[in-house]
Amino acid sequence: MDLHVGQTLGGRYEIIDLIGEGGMALVYKANDRLLNRIVAVKVLRPQFAVDLQFVERFRREAQAAASLSHPNIVNIYDVGQDDKTHFIIMEYVEGKNLKDIIIESAPLPVDQVVNIGIQICRGLEHAHAKNLIHRDIKPHNILITADGVVKVTDFGIARAVSSSSLTDTGTIIGSVHYSSPEQAKGTFVGPQSDLYSLGIVLYELLTKKVPYTGDSPIAIAIKHTQEGIPSVRMENPRVPLYFERIIQKAMAKNLADRYRSAGEIRQDLERVLRSEQSFVKETPADQSLEETKVLRRSLPRDEEDQKVNSGSLIKKLLLALLFLAIAGLTFIFVILPTFVNVEEVMVPRLVGLSLPEAEQTLARIGISLEVQRKLYDSQVPQNHIIDQDPRPNRWMKVNRKVKVIVSLGPELSTVPDLIGLTAREAQVAISDAGLMLGTQQTGFSDQVPEGRVMLQDPSPFAKVSKGSKVQLTFSKGPTPDLVTVPDCIGLHIDQALTKLQSAGLVPGRIIKDLRGGLGLPPGTVLDQNPPLGVSVAPGSSVDLVVSPEPIVEPEVPVQEPSSPEPGPVPEPEPTPEPGPEPAPDLTKPQTEPVESPFGEVKRAEVQILVPPGPVKQLVQIILIDDYPAREVYSKLHAPGERIVQVVEGHGSVVKLQVYIDGVMYKEQTFKD
Numbered sequence: 001m002d003l004h005v006g007q008t009l010g011g012r013y014e015i016i017d018l019i020g021e022g023g024m025a026l027v028y029k030a031n032d033r034l035l036n037r038i039v040a041v042k043v044l045r046p047q048f049a050v051d052l053q054f055v056e057r058f059r060r061e062a063q064a065a066a067s068l069s070h071p072n073i074v075n076i077y078d079v080g081q082d083d084k085t086h087f088i089i090m091e092y093v094e095g096k097n098l099k100d101i102i103i104e105s106a107p108l109p110v111d112q113v114v115n116i117g118i119q120i121c122r123g124l125e126h127a128h129a130k131n132l133i134h135r136d137i138k139p140h141n142i143l144i145t146a147d148g149v150v151k152v153t154d155f156g157i158a159r160a161v162s163s164s165s166l167t168d169t170g171t172i173i174g175s176v177h178y179s180s181p182e183q184a185k186g187t188f189v190g191p192q193s194d195l196y197s198l199g200i201v202l203y204e205l206l207t208k209k210v211p212y213t214g215d216s217p218i219a220i221a222i223k224h225t226q227e228g229i230p231s232v233r234m235e236n237p238r239v240p241l242y243f244e245r246i247i248q249k250a251m252a253k254n255l256a257d258r259y260r261s262a263g264e265i266r267q268d269l270e271r272v273l274r275s276e277q278s279f280v281k282e283t284p285a286d287q288s289l290e291e292t293k294v295l296r297r298s299l300p301r302d303e304e305d306q307k308v309n310s311g312s313l314i315k316k317l318l319l320a321l322l323f324l325a326i327a328g329l330t331f332i333f334v335i336l337p338t339f340v341n342v343e344e345v346m347v348p349r350l351v352g353l354s355l356p357e358a359e360q361t362l363a364r365i366g367i368s369l370e371v372q373r374k375l376y377d378s379q380v381p382q383n384h385i386i387d388q389d390p391r392p393n394r395w396m397k398v399n400r401k402v403k404v405i406v407s408l409g410p411e412l413s414t415v416p417d418l419i420g421l422t423a424r425e426a427q428v429a430i431s432d433a434g435l436m437l438g439t440q441q442t443g444f445s446d447q448v449p450e451g452r453v454m455l456q457d458p459s460p461f462a463k464v465s466k467g468s469k470v471q472l473t474f475s476k477g478p479t480p481d482l483v484t485v486p487d488c489i490g491l492h493i494d495q496a497l498t499k500l501q502s503a504g505l506v507p508g509r510i511i512k513d514l515r516g517g518l519g520l521p522p523g524t525v526l527d528q529n530p531p532l533g534v535s536v537a538p539g540s541s542v543d544l545v546v547s548p549e550p551i552v553e554p555e556v557p558v559q560e561p562s563s564p565e566p567g568p569v570p571e572p573e574p575t576p577e578p579g580p581e582p583a584p585d586l587t588k589p590q591t592e593p594v595e596s597p598f599g600e601v602k603r604a605e606v607q608i609l610v611p612p613g614p615v616k617q618l619v620q621i622i623l624i625d626d627y628p629a630r631e632v633y634s635k636l637h638a639p640g641e642r643i644v645q646v647v648e649g650h651g652s653v654v655k656l657q658v659y660i661d662g663v664m665y666k667e668q669t670f671k672d
Helices: 052-065 096-106 110-129 157-162 169-176 181-185 191-207 217-226 241-250 261-274 303-340 356-361 425-434 491-502
Strands: 013-021 025-032 037-044 076-082 085-091 095-098 143-144 151-154 344-346 366-373 385-389 395-397 401-407 413-416 436-443 453-455 463-465 468-475 506-513 525-531 541-546 591-593 601-609 619-626 630-637 641-652 655-659 663-669
Touching: 013 641, 025 395, 037 303, 052 076, 052 344, 085 217, 095 096, 096 143, 096 191, 110 151, 110 191, 110 261, 151 630, 157 506, 169 217, 181 191, 191 261, 241 261, 356 366, 356 401, 356 425, 356 453, 425 436, 425 468, 436 619, 453 630, 506 641, 591 619, 601 655, 601 663, 619 641, 630 641
Parallel strands: 366 401, 436 468, 506 541
Antiparallel strands: 013 025, 025 037, 037 085, 076 085, 095 143, 143 151, 344 395, 385 401, 413 463, 453 468, 506 591, 525 541, 601 641, 619 630, 619 655, 655 663
16 A cells, blocks of 8 residues: 555544555554644555455454553554555654664664663563563564663564465564574464563674574574574673573573563663673773883992892881781771671661651661662652661661662643543543543533533643543533423323323323322323423423222122031131221332333333443443333443343333443343
8 A cells, every 4th residue: 555645544644754664564654633643654565454364363463452551662542444454553653673773883782782671571571461472572673762762563463464374475584583483383472482582682782693594584493493592792792691691591492491571581681780790891901011011121330239229129028018917907906896896776667758757767876868769659659768778677787878769759640631532532542641541421512512522520631640530421412402391190191191292202101009099080190200390301201190990899699508517606707806007018019000002011121230341330221112212221330230120111112222331232122
């Protein structure tokens, strides 16, 4: 797909320039018109786009990778399609890929390589924790920003390519130099496969060459599985021995000998970074003795002078030895005890104290404080101690220092302006700001179109802690014209229904009151809900209570009494004394539904188990029958709650739809 400058994808992403090409896709710089930001657009090449199975795998893997959010991983914002063009919207990174840096500057200094390796490990740690394996770690997929931040890109894409029936020689050749032995054999690929590839990247950064080369991809793959690991120090003697061992362990053929996690490599690399040996500057080679030796021939004037000079030299040596002996004794008996027999004190607990409080606490016992570093922490207040070394209740000598980590307080984020955005756009903007989506509600708005954000909490541009939740209210469109409920009390049920229909309302439950309405004609409306004068939306239902039909006692046939057989005469039953009528059992229905003159009434019991998701989810039940569709239930519920709701509809076909946070959860139809 050859896109031109100015062309727009999906009606939103305006192409600015072509910035990269690969065996699988072309990468463009584009402007996101909606959010007014620069993004990178990766567009699939035509030979991949025609394979529908590959496109589906590609979309699925990209959507899974979109769940990653880490400073050392290129964020994926969206996956889309414009006609036959399939594309991914990614974070735009200003900088170079690691392959270009290797070509220009390798071999790199040891400390710079260690820093790059640590950042790659952090990105892999986050992805592996989400059960996502990269499968194609190589310098081409690692970007370095202008300020030295490492960004790993193309997570999950290699899996889609490896599963595809398509073959692309360029892609295979470009990756085989960094493939693990298990990838070369076609066996199970796990997180340790990414660590093997990372070891090769570190090797190349230090030597400007890959460890295995060959005439064909197959020849290189065989070397990955069979040949030993080349020595980094043979190519670059400046590499410390312990750094070479880290690379060898990362590239171990046997998984049992290889690092188990990216965290293990990161910890070893951090030890290298802390070691003073990796920062010792090289000194020029010692000049040969022949070049520095000064030959001086001093010929004494006579033998007398030789004897005088010889005796003077002996005296000087004796005086020097005497001075060294006195200095040694002084050190042993005077100075050394001051270091050995130093008073020890118990280290107090500093965690949770403010920095001034901690300094005062230590000063009282003769210990000073050293701030090792400062970190953002949402739990510990700003300028308070997060951690300390040594730990509390340990003994240490006075005049030493306790190293502490100090809190910078919660990391703050600016709440973006979400008014007018769709649910998807708002979620992306919230995620980009380092915040989380909170509860979602709906309401009417005459200014905001349906389905877009009309209210948000916190308000736009407010400063909140990173990770805070943003509550959203989405518009249901303009407020409908309300209808006033008419007075139906005292009317016959047929007249009441006609009156409701004329007002644009529909009948709800028709209830027969078995305890009231005595003396009134059958079918007389005794009560209604909502009552007279209430304003409701068109199509709302009105429940009616009517007087009962007269009860007709069945006739009992009279039988002639037969002659009683002789026997004992039964005693008469005692007549119960009159008393108060028992109270009705409120756990049983006191009313019963009747058929509506507007059609058959169908009653359904809806049972809903709220699925996992946000803390509060909006559950709505929509009723569709012979009358206009209407909402009969709308409440917020927590995950795991069970909802049981009885719903009544009119007509031969009644349909129920259940929505959770605006997405249809279930649908059911009732027929005759």
